[in-house]
Amino acid sequence: MGHLPKLIEDLALILIVAAFVTILFKSIKQPLVLGYIIAGLVVGPYLSLTPSVADTENVKTFADIGVIFLLFSLGLEFSFKKLVRVGGSASITAFVEIIFITLAGYFLGQWMGWSTMDSLFLGGMLASSSTTIIIKAFDELGVKTKQYARIVFGVLVVEDIVVILLMVLLSTVAVTKQFEGTEMLFTVGKLFFFLILWFLAGIFLIPTLLRKAKSVLDDETLLILSIGLCLGMVVVATQVGFSAELGAFIMGSILAETTSAEKVEHITLPIKNFFGAIFFVSVGMLIDPVTIMEHGWTVVIVTLLTLFGKLFSTTLGALLSGQPLKQSVQVGMSMAQIGEFAFIVATLGLSLGVISDFLFPVAVGASAITTFTTPYMIKYSEPFYNFLQRTLPEKWVTTLNTYSTSTQNIQAENEWKVVLKAYSSIAFTNxxxxxALMLLSINFLVPFLDQAIANDITRSVIALVVSFGIATPFLWALMAKRPHNMAYKELWLNKRYNRGPLLVLEFVRIVVGILLIGFWVNKLFPTAIALMVAIPVVSTILILFSQRIQKFHQRLEGRFLSNLNARDIAEADVISQKENILHREFNPDAASLSPWDAHMVDLEVSQHAEYIGKTLDELSWREQYGINIAYIKRGDRLIYAPGRFNKLLPFDQVGIIATDEQMQAFKPVFDAKEQAEFSDQAVENIVVQKIVVDEHNKLKGLTVRNSGIRERTNGLVVGIERNNERMLNPNSTTVFEWGDIVWIVGEKKKIQLLNTSG
Structure with a gap:
C-alpha cells in the first residue's frame, strides 16, 4: 500500500472533528463558526489529550483559500448597488460606529501598553459585527420584520465594505511601516482608483461574456469559470499591491450584478463551506487556552469595550442619522458584538508577523462572549429603551424625537445639486x-514599442494613435457630454442667470481635458512637438469627428448600463408599484410620515398556512389588526392593492404595510399553520402495486367504494384486469370477482398488509 500524505490524514481529522462538534452546536442552537473554532482547539497543538494536525503549513494554505472564498461569497451577496440602496441613515450610523470603535480600540491598546501595530489591529478587529449571528438572533426572536432591523441590515452592508478597506490599509501600513498622513491618503486614493476601475471594467466585460456564453454554460462550466475569475482577480490585486482578499471580494461584487449571481452563489456554496470550515478550524488551532487564561482581564476589558462602545456609538450614529430614540437604542444593542471578520483581520496580522501572539486569543475570547450575549441584548433592547425614557428628562426625549422628525422631512435636493452631481459623475467615471488608459500607455505600451521599433518618430506616432484611438470616446465625454436630466434643462432654458455658471462649468472641463491631453502627449513626444503638432491634431480630431465619437460613446455607455441593470430590469416595475401603493395608501404627503410610522414588510405565505384559499374579506385582517395588504405577487403575476375577494395561495409574496406594534400582533397570525398530521413517509414509499382477489383479502363481492381500500392503503384503485381485459379507472360501484387482478396506488407496506389482514 502506498504512503498516505499527511495532508489527507490532517483533513480527515479536521473534517471529522468539525462535523461532530458542529452537530453538537446545531443541537444546542449555537453558531457554527464557534463550533469550527472549538474543533480547531481540539485538533490544535495546545491540547495533548487529543490527536493533533501534523502538516500545519498545508492546512494554512487551505485556510488561505478559505478566506478567499469567504470574501468571494461575501462579494456575491454584497454588490455595489446594494451599498447605494442602504441610504443615508445606515451609512451615517455605520461610519460613526466604525470610526468610534476603531479609535477606541486603538487607544485601549495604547492604554494597556501595547505596540502601535497591536493597537491598530485591535481597532480593526472591533470594527465589524457578525451578519450571521445577528440574522440568526433576529429569526429566533421574531424581530426581523421590525423597522429597526432594516437599519441594522444596512449598517452591516456598509460595515462589510469599510472593513475590507480597513484590511487593505492595515496590510499596507504593516508592510510599509508608514504612518504619515500623505502616505495614507495616497494609499486610500490608489485603493479607490483601482476599486472603481475594476468595477467599471468588470461590469462592462463580464456580464457580456456570461450572456454570450449562456448557451454552453452548464453548472460545471459556470463553476469553473467563476472560480477562475475569482482567482484571476486575486492575482491581479496582489500584483498591484493589494491583498488577495480584496481581489476575491471585488470579483464577487462584479458577478453579483449579473443575472447569473444567484446561480454562481448556489454552485460555489459547497466550496465556500468546505474551505471556510477549514479556515475557522485553523483559527481554533491558533488558540492557546493558557494564553487566554493569562490575559483573562484583557478579554474582559475588550468585551466590555465591544458591548458598551458599540452600543453607544451605533446608537449615537442612528440618532445623528435621524432615527428616533427607540429605534436608535434597538439598532445599537443589536450591533454589540465582534464578527467573523475579526478572525480574518487577526489572521492577516499574524501572517504578516506584525502583531503579538496574545492578540488572537483575546479577539477570539471576546468574540465568543459577545456571540452569546447578542440574543439577550436584542431581546432586552425595548425594556432598556423604556428605562431610558423613564430616566432621561422628558425635554431630552422630546428634542431627540423632534430632531428625528425634522430630519426625515428634509426636502429633495435642489436643481443645482442634481446638476452638479451629474457633472461630477461624468468627470469622475471618465x-x-x-x-487608467494613460498609465497603461506610459508604463506598458511605450516600453513595448521601445523594444520593437527603433525609429523614435514612428514609435511615438504609433503610441499616440493607439492610445488616443482608445481614449477618444472618454475624452469627448469628459469635455462635452452634458447631463441628461430635467434639472439641467430647466436651469439652462428657464433661468437666464444660470447660464453663466453653466458656461463656466463647460469651460472648466474643456480646459481640464486639454491639460490632460497635453500631459499625456508630452509623455510621448518632446514638449515642442507636443505643443505645436500633437495637441492641435488630437483636439481637431475630437472636434471634426465629435458626432461619431458621441454615438460610439453612447453605445459603450448603453452596454455598461444594460449590464449594470440586468438584474433590476425585471424587478423595477414591481418596486415602483410598491412605492406608489405605499405612497397612495397612507398619505399624499410622503414627507409627513414619521420614522416610527408604518413601513412595508415582505412576507411569504407558507404552504401549510391555515388561511390559504380564504378571501381577504373573510380574513378581516385590516379590521382586526390594522394592517394593509399592498400587493400579492404570485409567480410572474403581481396583484396591486388586492380587493376583498382576492385569496392568498401557497408561496405568494405579500407586501404588508404596518407599524412595528401592528406587525408584532399580526405576525403570529400570518405564520400560523394548519394542525395536520404530516406523514414521515418518503415519496418513494408511494407505489403502484397489484393484488389478486382471493381468500386472503376477502374482496370478492365488494364494490370498490365499500371495500375500504382507500382507507386501508391511503390509495386508489386505478385498474382491474379480469379475463384478460383491463378496466382503467373503474367506477366506484364496480364489484370485485374472484381472481381479479387489482392495481392500487398507495403506501407500499399497507398494500402488502391488505393481503394478510382480510
Whole structure:
C-alpha cells in the first residue's frame, strides 16, 4: 500500500472533528463558526489529550483559500448597488460606529501598553459585527420584520465594505511601516482608483461574456469559470499591491450584478463551506487556552469595550442619522458584538508577523462572549429603551424625537445639486478610465514599442494613435457630454442667470481635458512637438469627428448600463408599484410620515398556512389588526392593492404595510399553520402495486367504494384486469370477482398488509 500524505490524514481529522462538534452546536442552537473554532482547539497543538494536525503549513494554505472564498461569497451577496440602496441613515450610523470603535480600540491598546501595530489591529478587529449571528438572533426572536432591523441590515452592508478597506490599509501600513498622513491618503486614493476601475471594467466585460456564453454554460462550466475569475482577480490585486482578499471580494461584487449571481452563489456554496470550515478550524488551532487564561482581564476589558462602545456609538450614529430614540437604542444593542471578520483581520496580522501572539486569543475570547450575549441584548433592547425614557428628562426625549422628525422631512435636493452631481459623475467615471488608459500607455505600451521599433518618430506616432484611438470616446465625454436630466434643462432654458455658471462649468472641463491631453502627449513626444503638432491634431480630431465619437460613446455607455441593470430590469416595475401603493395608501404627503410610522414588510405565505384559499374579506385582517395588504405577487403575476375577494395561495409574496406594534400582533397570525398530521413517509414509499382477489383479502363481492381500500392503503384503485381485459379507472360501484387482478396506488407496506389482514 502506498504512503498516505499527511495532508489527507490532517483533513480527515479536521473534517471529522468539525462535523461532530458542529452537530453538537446545531443541537444546542449555537453558531457554527464557534463550533469550527472549538474543533480547531481540539485538533490544535495546545491540547495533548487529543490527536493533533501534523502538516500545519498545508492546512494554512487551505485556510488561505478559505478566506478567499469567504470574501468571494461575501462579494456575491454584497454588490455595489446594494451599498447605494442602504441610504443615508445606515451609512451615517455605520461610519460613526466604525470610526468610534476603531479609535477606541486603538487607544485601549495604547492604554494597556501595547505596540502601535497591536493597537491598530485591535481597532480593526472591533470594527465589524457578525451578519450571521445577528440574522440568526433576529429569526429566533421574531424581530426581523421590525423597522429597526432594516437599519441594522444596512449598517452591516456598509460595515462589510469599510472593513475590507480597513484590511487593505492595515496590510499596507504593516508592510510599509508608514504612518504619515500623505502616505495614507495616497494609499486610500490608489485603493479607490483601482476599486472603481475594476468595477467599471468588470461590469462592462463580464456580464457580456456570461450572456454570450449562456448557451454552453452548464453548472460545471459556470463553476469553473467563476472560480477562475475569482482567482484571476486575486492575482491581479496582489500584483498591484493589494491583498488577495480584496481581489476575491471585488470579483464577487462584479458577478453579483449579473443575472447569473444567484446561480454562481448556489454552485460555489459547497466550496465556500468546505474551505471556510477549514479556515475557522485553523483559527481554533491558533488558540492557546493558557494564553487566554493569562490575559483573562484583557478579554474582559475588550468585551466590555465591544458591548458598551458599540452600543453607544451605533446608537449615537442612528440618532445623528435621524432615527428616533427607540429605534436608535434597538439598532445599537443589536450591533454589540465582534464578527467573523475579526478572525480574518487577526489572521492577516499574524501572517504578516506584525502583531503579538496574545492578540488572537483575546479577539477570539471576546468574540465568543459577545456571540452569546447578542440574543439577550436584542431581546432586552425595548425594556432598556423604556428605562431610558423613564430616566432621561422628558425635554431630552422630546428634542431627540423632534430632531428625528425634522430630519426625515428634509426636502429633495435642489436643481443645482442634481446638476452638479451629474457633472461630477461624468468627470469622475471618465477621468478614472482616462487615468487608467494613460498609465497603461506610459508604463506598458511605450516600453513595448521601445523594444520593437527603433525609429523614435514612428514609435511615438504609433503610441499616440493607439492610445488616443482608445481614449477618444472618454475624452469627448469628459469635455462635452452634458447631463441628461430635467434639472439641467430647466436651469439652462428657464433661468437666464444660470447660464453663466453653466458656461463656466463647460469651460472648466474643456480646459481640464486639454491639460490632460497635453500631459499625456508630452509623455510621448518632446514638449515642442507636443505643443505645436500633437495637441492641435488630437483636439481637431475630437472636434471634426465629435458626432461619431458621441454615438460610439453612447453605445459603450448603453452596454455598461444594460449590464449594470440586468438584474433590476425585471424587478423595477414591481418596486415602483410598491412605492406608489405605499405612497397612495397612507398619505399624499410622503414627507409627513414619521420614522416610527408604518413601513412595508415582505412576507411569504407558507404552504401549510391555515388561511390559504380564504378571501381577504373573510380574513378581516385590516379590521382586526390594522394592517394593509399592498400587493400579492404570485409567480410572474403581481396583484396591486388586492380587493376583498382576492385569496392568498401557497408561496405568494405579500407586501404588508404596518407599524412595528401592528406587525408584532399580526405576525403570529400570518405564520400560523394548519394542525395536520404530516406523514414521515418518503415519496418513494408511494407505489403502484397489484393484488389478486382471493381468500386472503376477502374482496370478492365488494364494490370498490365499500371495500375500504382507500382507507386501508391511503390509495386508489386505478385498474382491474379480469379475463384478460383491463378496466382503467373503474367506477366506484364496480364489484370485485374472484381472481381479479387489482392495481392500487398507495403506501407500499399497507398494500402488502391488505393481503394478510382480510
Amino acid at each position: 477621468g478614472i478610465i482616462l487615468l
